[in-house]
Amino acid sequence: MDQKEKKQLSESDICDLFITPAIKHAGWEQHKQVRREVTLTPGPVIVRGQMSARNKKKKKFADYILSWKPGTRIAVIEAKDNNHTVSHGMQQALGYAQILGLPSAFSSNGDAFASHNKVPKEGEDIEIEFPLQEFPGPVELWERYKEYHEIEDSHEDLILQSYYLDGSGKEPRYYQLEAINRTIEAVAKGQRRILLVMATGTGKTYTTFQIIWKLWKSKKAKRILFLVDRNILADQTLVNDFKPFGPAMTKIKNRKIDPAYEIHLGLYQALTGPDEEDKIFKNVSPDFFDLVIIDECHRGSAAEDSSWREILDYFKNAIHLGLTATPKETKYVSSITYFNDPVYTYSLKQGIEDGFLAPYKVIKIDIDRDIDGWRPTKGMVDDLGSEILDREYNQIDMDRILVLNQRTKLVANRVMQLLKATDPFAKTIIFCEDIDHAERMRQAIVNAAGKLAIENPRYVMRITGDSVEGKAELDNFIDPESKFPVIATTSELMTTGVDAKTCKLIVLDKTIKSMTIFKQIIGRGSRIDEDFNKYFFTIMDFKKATELFKDPEFDGEPVVIYKPDDGDPPTPPDPPETDDDFPNGDNDDAGTGTRKIYISGVSAKIKNELIEYLGADGAMVTESYKDFTKKKVTEEYASLDDFLIKWSNADKKKIIIDLLEEHGVILENLAELVGMEYGDFDLICHVAYGQPPLTRKERANNVKKRNYFTKYGEQARAVLLKLLELYADKGVKGIENTKVLKLSQFSKIGTPVEIINGVFGGKEGYDTAIKELENELFNDKTIA
Template sequence: MDKKNKLGLSEADVRALFITPAIRNAGWDDETQVRREVTLTPGPIIVRGNLSSRNKKKKKFADYVLYKDLGTPIAVVEAKENKHTVSSGMQQALGYAEIMNIPSAFSSNGDAFASHNKVPAAGKNIETEFGMSDFPAPQELWNRYKNFRGIKDDHSELIQSPYYVDSSGKEPRYYQTEAINRTIEAIAKEQNRILLVMATGTGKTYTTFQIIYRLWKARRAKRILFLADRNILVDQTLVNDFKPFGSAMTKIKNRKIDPSYEIHLGLYQSLTGPDEADKAFKTVSRDFFDLIVIDECHRGSASEDSAWREILEYFDSAIQLGLTATPKETTYVSSSTYFGEAIYTYTLKEGIQDGFLAPYKVVKIDIDKDVLGWLPPPGMKDDLGEDVENRIYNQKDMDRILVLNKRTKLVAETVIQFLRETDPFSKTIIFCEDIDHAERMRKAIVNAAGKLAVDNPKYVMRITGDSVEGKAELDNFIDPESKFPVIATTSEMLTTGVDAKTCKLIVLDKNISSMTSFKQIIGRGTRVDEEHNKWFFTIMDFKKATELFKDSDFDGEPVVIFKPEGGESPVPPDGTPPDDGDDDDGDDTPGVRKIRLGKVEARIIARRIEYYGPDGELITESYRDYAKGKITEEYQSLDQFLKRWSEADKKTAIIKELEEHGIILENLAEESGQDLDAFDLLAHIAYDAPPLTRKERAENVRKRNYFAKYGDKARAVLEALLEKYADQGVQTIENTKVLKLDPFADIGTPVEIIRDAFGGKSGYEDAIRDLENQIYKEG
């Protein structure tokens, strides 16, 4: 093909005619080694007000990913139209190679390939170019990958063990693949203490399943123990991600380990206890398990003197893999000290920026008695007739020492008002100080909800460790298909491991000082569930708990604050680790008499709304402000915007461009409260241009007698299109399907209208452009 014709090809044509054949001719198998148009990340979700949209401009989409076998990516290829240079896609390809941690990136425009090699041979260039017939063979790029990752030949068999492929086509996301491969590679290199840190909602259990499956199939681990500390974590794993193990898998019950199974899921509590008779793990030999996976390892297993740790020490010859979203690093307890530094970390910030996790907005509410403090009048008695200590009570005292019934009522009414304004059936978790507070909050929600609670007694449930009825409803609460319960009041029980993927509102009426606990609580809302329209979540904070977002530790790298010689965790002076809020529900203030007051008033004195910003910081910004920033980033002045608008063959193309930035016209119109044409809405929001309504623009066109130059039939069509514009906007008249609607049916079929009134498609498109020019003409 000559260069002139080649320049007119689309990118898809360049891929099909030149790049795909070049890769195939180099020996790559289309079925197992090449994937095209691979979405690595969907792009972050933008939230403003009660509205959300995806910023598709930040979507990461690779034209080709090349694999040793499906599951182990080793190279990426970016394609460009022939009018671009050979290496014009290289920076894009390098960005993809970076997140996949692979050494080989290529770019091509169909004339040649540009190559970037992160591990060049001595004296060789990092970047080179070569002809279309010289693309590297699979073995060459596999050797380069092994060199880059430090993989030796005797590791290869384990590293090439197969992934599980299910019938639905589900496969690991890029970061899950990296976590899986790093773990398998570490084990191949004889590392037997491994830590994975992955934010809540990023699929730790699915990632773990693939790791276990590959080791199991390779017979590197014949017997596996998956350890958790809560029944729901074991049960969810058993019926969901681990289901493919089928009859090879069992849940440990009645303190018995059945050797006839290979995959064992168990509670720490079912394997050990204070007495020797409780230590069921000792009924099998120390080398019985080849692999032990410790879920939520920031909890009891991180502590040197924990009873749970003895299980790990008994099976010390096994590979031990710790999983957590929040590695515990304190003076007394360290996940990293036991497992070593994390071999892979995927943070909440990364998950939100990639678009896999839901962003959040924070509604901060200040109550007068909390913020200003409250001093009881001299001689005041509580509701039981006891003296009230004469001192200033503040936010930390609320609901732990001082119970103000009207404050609880105010919180409940504020929550219900928010739900009524958004969606009364949004799944909601209210975190309270203790069980007593959770029960009082349940009652207050019932009263505030009124008919909602009357119509269904399970509209709100207290789900705490002591409530049989509440715990029985936990499965229904986290089931997306189950409408009730809608609201759960709790203290600690729902902080960890509960997969409440449709949770849209988290209420914090609890003092939180532990960063570990705070991260876990926030993690209850971070899952995206497109099927059930869950794109973001709201945090309603009554006790300044969200100040922890400002702490650099919130989404930073874990730091070992104290790591003693020999790797042993220190024992604090009193012999017990400090309470960091990770315990199960219980009375958090044992032995403390609560002061209960029913008549003391409480009121809200301040309310602020903040959003998750592009750099991970909370910002105060409306959807309007966000849209203005993105429009002016794309078009620096009103003149630039006007020029682009007037030159565009179809205005819908500009609207779609802006949608890729997360600007949805319907959302913008809703927040601005104005029913304007797309042009006027955008120009007014971004540049403060005075807007005209669509009806005003349509009337201006009529006044110009513009239609006189057309024949009767064409004039009737254009007048009807102008009316459609006035009612529905420019997108409607740019879609030929409008000709199927009334009143066009009385004029003719779409084909007849285009042919008879305008002389064909080209004439019709010219007439539409002319009409749009008249609509947006000044004066």
């Protein structure tokens, strides 16, 4: 094949005819060691208004992934057609190699290979080019991978232990595989304290299951303890991700650790307590467990004098693996100091950028009494007749010291206003200051919901640590198949560990200063559930909690800000994070002894609202869907003339529509804002370039008024007129597919084949007629 012919080939042809044969010649086993067209990430979801769409332009898609064994990826290859240089795809390949932890990246255009080696030998270049027939074999690249990750020969059996496959085709996502591999490598190298940081919603438990599976199957860990601090976490794990362990697994109960089992799920509270007889973990020897996994290790287990830590100290010879979405680093508590730096981190920001986690929009609401403050008149009494302390009350006091019943009603009404305007049955969590506030908010929501709450008393439930009825509904709330409860009012109970996949609204009427708690709360909405059309979530903030988004700590690397020297005196621990601020239902303000002040007669109103969206750079931006569309269209077509030329020259307008969809511009969404009667062409011209739009019917009528059809025979005119009517009804995509000729209105003229061949003289003639019809529809004269 000469070079001219080669340049006519597609990228896929280049792979089939040149790159794949070269890889096979080097000794790589097809299907076992070579995978083609591997999707690594689906692309981020973009949200504007109530509209959402994936930005497919940012989808990560590797042309080739090379593996030594299943689950052990060691190299990536990016292919380009022959109109590009050999190394043109290298930067793309390096991006994939970076997130996959690979030392070897290659690029090819079918002429040769370009190579990037992260561990070159002395005197070797990092990047070189070489002929197709000299592509390195599996052993060479495996040895390079081992050198890059410092894997000894003696580690190989453990490293290469297969992960669990259930037969459904489900495999770990790229970051889960990285977390598994980095953890197993740490164990292989003898590390005994390991920390894994993965954002809420990224599958920590599934990843942990795969880690345990590999260690258990390889007999590196025969007995394993998985520690959680909430019953629901243990129960979810038992029946979901850990189910494949079958009869080898048990949940510790009846105050007994049963040595007949190998995988033990245990609540901290079930293993220990204040009295010596409560410490049932001491009923087995300190060497009983080979591996102890600490779920949500940012909480109490991080503190040195925590009762939970005594379990870890007792089983000190075991490997300790800490799991968290939010490593806790304070003056007194440090999970990193205990576990060392994370072996792998997958952040919320990265998860959203990849498209595995749901982005969010924020509705910031300022209430006048919060912002302007409120001061009682002299001698004013509260609802109980007690005189109110004369001072200025503001946002920090609301519902902790001062309870304005009208303010509570205002919040509830605003929440229900949003739900009724979007989806009254969207799962919603309202975070309140304490149990008392959560109960009052439940009542206010009932009144604001009206008929919805009358028809089902479980429409809104208070789910707090003290409520037996509420906690009994927690499983129903997090079950996507269960319609009720729709709204949960809570304080602390649902901040973490609650896998509410379909939660679409998080309401913050709670003062939040802790970054750890804030991250956990945001994590309640971060899951995507495509089966239930959950692609993003909304945060409604009444207490300025979302100001924490601006803090560099929100999605930055965890840093040890205090590490005591050996000579430092002991320091008191942070207050424990409990299920609720006031588990006994007390009305004291955070335990200070200050009684709450209840007042019914003071009004409250919304002073200001601002809607912000997550921007491409991770910062919050104020931008409408129209603004977003204009920006994306003009990035692709700088001027109206540029767009008109591309639109006119496109063989099919669908090509341009699909291109915009890749940027996250869904024209159906735009039509909902501008008008459903407008076609794609006018939507783009109006929103991006400020042109006055014509409806589809107006454009169709303009064509009918001209003498355009006289050039065609009677049957051709009949077909084109019917296509014109279809455009007026459905838009341009409705006339570009020949399948429309199967519709009943064309049956009297003939079958699709008879119309194309008999009426228009073949496919080329038919396509030309469609192109001319579109030119008439979008004639420049219709543009002002």
